[in-house]
Amino acid sequence: MTNASITRDSLMSLEVYTKARKTLKPEIIEHRKLRSVQLGEHINLQFEDEKTVRYQIQEMLRIEKIFEEEGIQSEIEAYAPLVPSGSNWKATMLIEYPDPHERKRELARLIGVEDRLFVEVEGHGRAYAIADEDLDRENDEKTSAVHFVRFEFIKPARDAVRAGAAVKLGCDHANYPSHVNISPETLASLAGDLC
Numbered sequence: 767m768t769n770a771s772i773t774r775d776s777l778m779s780l781e782v783y784t785k786a787r788k789t790l791k792p793e794i795i796e797h798r799k800l801r802s803v804q805l806g807e808h809i810n811l812q813f814e815d816e817k818t819v820r821y822q823i824q825e826m827l828r829i830e831k832i833f834e835e836e837g838i839q840s841e842i843e844a845y846a847p848l849v850p851s852g853s854n855w856k857a858t859m860l861i862e863y864p865d866p867h868e869r870k871r872e873l874a875r876l877i878g879v880e881d882r883l884f885v886e887v888e889g890h891g892r893a894y895a896i897a898d899e900d901l902d903r904e905n906d907e908k909t910s911a912v913h914f915v916r917f918e919f920i921k922p923a924r925d926a927v928r929a930g931a932a933v934k935l936g937c938d939h940a941n942y943p944s945h946v947n948i949s950p951e952t953l954a955s956l957a958g959d960l961c
Contacts, residue, residue, distance in 0.1 A: 772820055772846050774838050780831070783824050794821045800955050803935050806944035808872070809879075811857040811915070811935065813956055814848040822848075847900070848914065850959040853924065855885065859897075859913040873908040875941045880904075880913040882939035888931040890923040924960040927953070 778786060794817070801813040812818070823845050832838060850856050859880060863869035880897035887893075895915035897903075903910035919927070927933060933953055936945030948956070 771816055772823065772842055772849065774835060774842065777820070777827070777838065777842075778824060780828060780833055783828060787824075787828070790821065794818065800952060803946065803948055803952060805883075805935055805937060805946055806942060808862050809937065809942070809944070810860045810862060811883075812860065813855055813857045813952075813959075814850070815955075815959055816849050819845050819849050852959070852961040853919055853921075855917045855919075855956055855959055857915050857917075859883065859895075859915050861909070861911045861913075863911075869911065870908070873911060876939065877904055877906075877909045879909060879937065879939040879942055880915060882942075883915060883917075883935070883937050885917045885919075886934045886936060886945075887919070887923040887926050888933065889926060890920070892936075893917045893919055893923065919960065927960055928957050 777783075797817055798812060801815065801818070803811045803813070805811060823841050826832070826841050826845070827838060830837070832841060848856050848858070861869075861873065861876065861879070863872050880895060880903075883895040883897075884892040895917055897913050897915045899916065900914065903913055933948045933956075934945050935948055937943065
């Protein structure tokens with residue numbers, strides 16, 4: 767459950783990964799689909815875990831042809847913080863507008879949207895997202911189309927999720943009010959991130 771499980775020694779070599787990739791890719795696509803939640807028409811949250819982060823690191827090493835120890839360690843350090851630590855969920859938030867003009871206009875209207883995301887566990891208060899801890903992804907003119915968010919849960923809320931409580935994902939930003947119940951299948955996967 768902690769990112770300590772992703773080490774240089776636990777990763778496949780470029781050669782081994784390249785051979786295994788054809789088998790791994792469809793599996794990871796299904797896993798990602800299970801852990802994705804669409805919020806309204808334009809926001810998608812892809813909840814990360816050890817499996818998704820490990821795959822991302824392996825892909826980056828393959829794409830960049832990184833095989834030296836220092837480079838591998840650098841990729842681990844860049845992505846490992848996205849693995850949930852047992853008291854939280856971590857997600858990549860994507861703001862999706864296919865039309866570039868509409869995207870530019872909406873990203874200007876959605877400044878601060880990443881801070882207005884919340885998860886609400888049945889019987890508990892809202893846990894608001896803690897966004898972009900690595901670097902600021904917005905300015906006075908627009909927000910970014912990609913954010914990294916963390917939802918931190920108190921122990922009773924974690925216990926409730928693991929016991930099967932309903933959970934809602936929402937946003938109370940003035941220009942993007944939305945909420946959705948997380949499906950039981952997705953919730954079952956996400957509950958495994960909590961202890």
